[in-house]
Amino acid sequence: MHAPVATGAPASIEMLRRLVAFNTVSRESNLDLIHYARDHLKALGVESRLTFDDERRKANLFATLGPTDRAGIVLSGHTDVVPVEGQPWDTDPFEVVEKDGRLYGRGTADMKGFIAVALTLAPEFLERNLKTPVHLALSYDEEVGCLGVRRLLADLAQAAIRPASCIVGEPTGMKPVIAHKGKKAYRCTVRGHACHSAYAPRGVNAVEAAAEVVAYLKNIARQFRDSGPFDATYDIAYTTVHTGVIRGGTAVNIVPRECTFDFEIRYLPGEDPEALFADVKGFVAAKLLPEMHEVDPATGFEWKEMSVFPVLDTAEQAEIVTLARALARTDAAGKVSFGTEAALFQQAGIPAVVCGPGSIEQAHKPNEYVTLDQLAQCEAFMRRLMERVCEEG
Numbered sequence: 245m246h247a248p249v250a251t252g253a254p255a256s257i258e259m260l261r262r263l264v265a266f267n268t269v270s271r272e273s274n275l276d277l278i279h280y281a282r283d284h285l286k287a288l289g290v291e292s293r294l295t296f297d298d299e300r301r302k303a304n305l306f307a308t309l310g311p312t313d314r315a316g317i318v319l320s321g322h323t324d325v326v327p328v329e330g331q332p333w334d335t336d337p338f339e340v341v342e343k344d345g346r347l348y349g350r351g352t353a354d355m356k357g358f359i360a361v362a363l364t365l366a367p368e369f370l371e372r373n374l375k376t377p378v379h380l381a382l383s384y385d386e387e388v389g390c391l392g393v394r395r396l397l398a399d400l401a402q403a404a405i406r407p408a409s410c411i412v413g414e415p416t417g418m419k420p421v422i423a424h425k426g427k428k429a430y431r432c433t434v435r436g437h438a439c440h441s442a443y444a445p446r447g448v449n450a451v452e453a454a455a456e457v458v459a460y461l462k463n464i465a466r467q468f469r470d471s472g473p474f475d476a477t478y479d480i481a482y483t484t485v486h487t488g489v490i491r492g493g494t495a496v497n498i499v500p501r502e503c504t505f506d507f508e509i510r511y512l513p514g515e516d517p518e519a520l521f522a523d524v525k526g527f528v529a530a531k532l533l534p535e536m537h538e539v540d541p542a543t544g545f546e547w548k549e550m551s552v553f554p555v556l557d558t559a560e561q562a563e564i565v566t567l568a569r570a571l572a573r574t575d576a577a578g579k580v581s582f583g584t585e586a587a588l589f590q591q592a593g594i595p596a597v598v599c600g601p602g603s604i605e606q607a608h609k610p611n612e613y614v615t616l617d618q619l620a621q622c623e624a625f626m627r628r629l630m631e632r633v634c635e636e637g
Contacts, residue, residue, distance in 0.1 A: 254619035257347065260360035261340045264349040270324040270388045273301040277323050281305055281382060284363055288370055295399045297392070302384035304396040306405075309366060310374025310633070315408035317564075317633065318379040318594065320585060321359040322386030322393070325351040331610035346613040353602030357614045358413025361601070361622045368627070372634035379407055386585055389429075389551030393585045397592045406594075409564035412586040413600030415607060415614070416578065418621045420568040421598040423579040424587065425478070426555035428517045429508040431548045432457065434492070437540040438501035447499030448536045448543045451492040454503040457545075458487045460527050461507055464520065475512050480581040483511040485520070506550065510581060513555045556587040558595055568597045571628045580604070599625070 266277040282292045285307050292307040308316065328337040328350055335341040337350040347357075362380055369378055384392035400406070414421075434457075436450030465485040474481045485507065492503025509517045528545055536543040558565055560577055569575060582604055586596035601618035 254361075254616055254623055256357070256360040256364040256619055256623060257340075257342075257616075259364045260347060260349075260352065260357055260619070263356040263360055264340050264351055265338055267338055268324050268351070269327050270385055271327075274323045274384050275301065275303060278303045278305050278382065281359075281363060282307075285366065285380070288367055290366070290370070293399065293403075295392075295395050297384065297395070302392065304384060304392045304399075305380070305382040306396060306400065307380045308377050309369045309380070310377040312377065314377060315406055316377030316379050317567075317629070318381050318407045318410035318589070319358075319362045320381040320383070320393075320410055320412045320589065321355050321362070321600075322383045322585065323356075323359070324385055324387050325354065325356075326387050326608045328610070333610045335611070337612075342616075345616050347616065347619070348611055348613045350612055352606075352614040353415045353612055354604070354607035355414050355600055355602070357415075357602055357619055358600040358622060361619065361626055362413070365623065365626050365630075369630055369634060372630055374634050376633040378629070378633060381410075383585060390553045390583070390585050390588055393588050397588060401592070408594075409562075409567070410586065410589040410594050410596040411564070411568060412584050412589070412596060412598045413622075414582075414584045414586075414598050415600050415602030415604050416580070416598055417603055418572055418599060418601055418618060418625060419574060419576050419578055420565065420572055421578045421580050422556070422558040422560060422562075422565055423478075423513065424556045424583055424598070425483070425510045425512055425581050426517065426553060426587065427508060427510050427583050428521070428552050429506065429550040430521070431504060431506050431550050433546040433548070434503045435543050435546070436499065436501050436503070436536075437543055439499045441497040441499055444499050446539065448539050449499050450503040451500045453532055453536065453545075454490065454492060454505050456532060457524065457528060458490065458505060458507070460524065461485050461487055464523070473512065473515070475579070478512065478579045478581060483509065483515050483520075484581070485509055510583070511555070513557045553583050553585075554587045554591055556584065556590055556596065556598070558586075558590060558597055562595045564595045564597050567632065568599050571625045571632075572599060
């Protein structure tokens with residue numbers, strides 16, 4: 245049984261407890277959480293639009309508080325979280341535990357805290373008679389490539405629903421973020437030629453060929469680190485290149501036939517990731533394939549784009565930036581290296597900023613947490629939004 249909420253504590257704690265208890269790791273269904281949110285809103289007289297994935301195991305939710313005949317402000321968050329396996333958690337990741345002013349649990353920072361605040365305060369928005377609608381957008385599969393929000397945005401376009409602007413509640417310490425890097429992630433599969441390792445020159449070692457490309461990618465990363473171009477307004481001031489996964493080989497005495505590796509490019513606005521990718525393929529074509537084909541012409545490389553999202557680059561003069569600064573009571577407008585769905589809202593013609601409770605430093609880690617103070621700041625942010633979009637009844 246949960247301890248009672250202390251007097252003066254953020255109102256959204258109990259909602260956060262409920263949301264964290266839903267295991268919405270990206271490989272799992274998010275429907276229990278979505279149905280809970282839908283039913284919560286329906287009890288307030290608010291209907292929801294659901295858009296499903298192809299297997300109907302996951303869904304996005306879009307709901308409008310207030311009038312439906314005019315453009316409003318989207319409060320957007322993703323419902324999926326990253327896995328917990330292999331992480332040394334001190335508590336059950338799917339139960340919120342409060343300790344020393346922190347709320348521990350998977351998704352507390354990334355990003356069920358923001359969703360909990362929005363759902364908790366929905367009744368207050370409605371009671372105060374909205375002049376400008378507030379839309380709630382909850383998506384699936386953000387953590388595996390911002391997949392769900394694309395279907396949500398396509399549905400809104402088809403239904404001729406065009407919000408005026410969007411606030412995505414990823415963890416930014418409640419400081420508005422107006423720009424972030426774009427991302428392209430690829431999987432490379434190397435086809436080698438297997439043989440006994442005693443006769444290695446007669447084979448094509450897929451692991452070694454992959455390793456040469458990984459090393460080439462590392463050298464590109466060093467060039468960006470050392471020579472730029474740079475934008476000091478970002479927390480990481482240059483484009484980064486990173487290899488995250490590699491698999492290949494079966495035994496040390498077998499020249500491996502296949503190896504796969506996954507890598508990503510996180511690029512600054514103005515950079516061309518396609519040119520960088522073309523450079524990598526050019527290296528392969530010039531330096532590796534000729535030698536491989538001398539042994540076996542069937543050897544080679546296959547490239548698959550795994551995930552992609554564009555840069556976010558909202559003008560500082562945009563109305564949503566001015567509003568977010570006012571609501572957060574700051575003149576700051578940051579730029580970050582991690583990506584968000586805000587870029588896809590922007591791409592769809594909906595100006596967007598990122599602003600939410602918690603720190604990205606806590607995201608994806610064991611013992612993830614959001615502080616009570618951050619939730620309280622988010623609630624204050626939302627109540628200031630009420631003053632802008634509501635009139636007292």
